[in-house]
Amino acid sequence: MSRLFGTDGVRGLAGVDVTAELALGLAQAAALVLGRDARSESRRPVAVVARDPRVSGEFIAAAVSAGLASAGVDVLDAGVIPTPAAAYLVADAQADFGVMVSASHNPAADNGIKFFAEGGRKLPDAVEDQIEAALSGQLLNTTGREVGRIRRFADAEDRYVVHLLGSLGLSLEGIHVVLDCAHGAAAGISPQVFTDAGATVTVIGNAPDGFNINDGVGSTYLGPLAEKVREVGADLGIAHDGDADRCLAVDADGNTVDGDQIMAILALSMSDRGLLHENTLVATVMSNLGLKLAMADNGIEVVETGVGDRYVLEAINANGYSLGGEQSGHVIMSEHATTGDGVLTGLHLAAEMKRSGKSIAELASCMTVLPQVLVNVRGVDRSKAATDSVIAQAVAQAEVVLGGTGRVLLRPSGTEPVVRVMVEAPSIETAEQLAHDLAEVVRDRIPV
Incomplete structure (x- = not known):
């Protein structure tokens, strides 16, 4: 069972x-x-x-x-x-x-x-x-x-809003942010908090009707956010998911700033200010290799966990670390939250822009993102993905092709009925080819 x-x-x-x-x-x-x-x-x-x-x-x-x-x-x-x-x-x-x-x-x-x-x-x-x-x-x-x-x-909302504002310590006046609330739980709170913090706010995805949550908007669909940021000339775009425990961003040109880049920005800032406990960042095995390299260049250790913010949290709680998260935008700032908080993360990302005087694109350039392709394989028995010998052999062959210049991660999702195939490589062409080849092997070997 x-x-x-x-x-x-x-x-x-x-x-x-x-x-x-x-x-x-x-x-x-x-x-x-x-x-x-x-x-x-x-x-x-x-x-x-x-x-x-x-x-x-x-x-x-x-x-x-x-x-x-x-x-x-x-x-x-x-x-x-x-x-x-x-x-x-x-x-x-x-x-x-x-x-x-x-x-x-x-x-x-x-x-x-x-x-x-x-x-x-x-x-x-x-x-x-x-x-x-x-x-x-x-x-x-x-x-x-x-x-x-x-x-x-x-007074549930009011208590939470006061808590978020109390975590900042500075005004966001002068920053224009577009918020995509995914027609979800952040539709009321996120615009209120950013406005109260002093930012100029434009909002999309803020009309939930019970059926449109995550539908073409939010952190899994960044296109509308990027378009709106360019349209209104905003400095930053922030996207939440349906329950607002995620935060992804786009810069003024509409380019994606993912969870790894957000963690890199916050880790460097916290390290400079003496707020990064043991100068350590917690990330999952899905994080881009570029994050590790950027942290190493700045003397910051990266502790890896399994996929899922619960495992990041376990490492944070066990060792008292102050920052961790996932590429998907779950970012945990343990001084202020016990779980990933997309609104909190967005506030502190904007605060770092204000504090440093840099654009989000300049801040995100602290790490070089290796080409990474993720394929979600549906219609397969995810319980067999880790034990099938032919799949394991295919993964090993892909790793030989990469020769240490990238990596392969194949795992069943814990939240959706899919098997995730992720490949990082020196070029996007190589990553795409290997990822799709592996996905075909998975489809052939473990169909439902």
């Missing part, structure tokens, strides 16, 4: 994979596992529940709240807010745990459920396994005064 939890909670097609029944049961199981230590005769556990604006979030969040309350947990309903806001509010409200209903950058038809422990931290695998195991056991059903209450978390 496959594990219910992936690299970022439980995720799938809403109404089929993620049902009201599953949401109710997961909530009751989480109440048993995460609320155990907080429960007493005089006190019920407290949980923050939030969601992104996709339509299925309405019934899933309602089922989660019902499950928690029926199991004796008081619910603070924060409504539609970014995932990092939910994490922050768990800590700020001194709640015992939190639940976020979101499928992040996935299409609108998908949804997911993720949990935060006390302090707003993501759960380790072992605790997720406990919740999954509790689903098949005796769950809590309370009565009378033991039943939990569901209340609106009325």
Whole structure:
């Protein structure tokens, strides 16, 4: 039997994979596992529940709240807010745990459920396994005064906005930024924060209707953002994903500034200011080789982890590092957040422009990006990708072709039903050829 939890909670097609029944049961199981230590005769556990604006979030969040309350947990309903806001509010409200209903950058038809422990931290695998195991056991059903209450978390957005502004320490006056909110959870908060910070703000992707989240906008579709930046003559464009835990950027000419470049910019700034703990950056194996080379040139160590911001977080928390993230735009600034925060990252990226007096293009030139091609192979059995001997041989042959001038990474996705094939090479032509050749091998060897 496959594990219910992936690299970022439980995720799938809403109404089929993620049902009201599953949401109710997961909530009751989480109440048993995460609320155990907080429960007493005089006190019920407290949980923050939030969601992104996709339509299925309405019934899933309602089922989660019902499950928690029926199991004796008081619910603070924060409504539609970014995932990092939910994490922050768990800590700020001194709640015992939190639940976020979101499928992040996935299409609108998908949804997911993720949990935060006390302090707003993501759960380790072992605790997720406990919740999954509790689903098949005796769950809590309370009565009378033991039943939990569901209340609106009325000042949730205000608390988060104040927190973000308090992290800056300078005004963004004089910077014109275009924000792409992906018709998602950042549609209200991100424009407000940047405006309050003093920036001139133009916004796209800020009209969520429950069905258009991530649809041709946001961090996975940077074309509209680049076009708008050029149209209005902005200094910078920032794109979030549906739940705003990502930040990607474009410069004044519309060129992409990805998560690796953002991390490089922030790492150099923090190192210069003595804020980069142990002069170390945490990145995943998917980060571009150019990031490692740039950090080495500046005396900054790079610690590598598996793919997924949870693994970056584990390394940060275990060693007290202050910065880490992924090429996809999950950037974790541990002084201010317990998880990736796209709005926070965008603010600090703009702040570095203001602090240095440099354009985003000048700042991003601190690293040279090696040509990298990523192919998502669909319609295959991702569980067999790591064990098939023919696929392993094909990867080894590709590495021989590269001869140490690049690298190959082939892995099953933890959040989508795909196998990811990534190739870095001295030229884009070589990277594309090898990546597509490997993708064909995967399709042939492990079809569904």
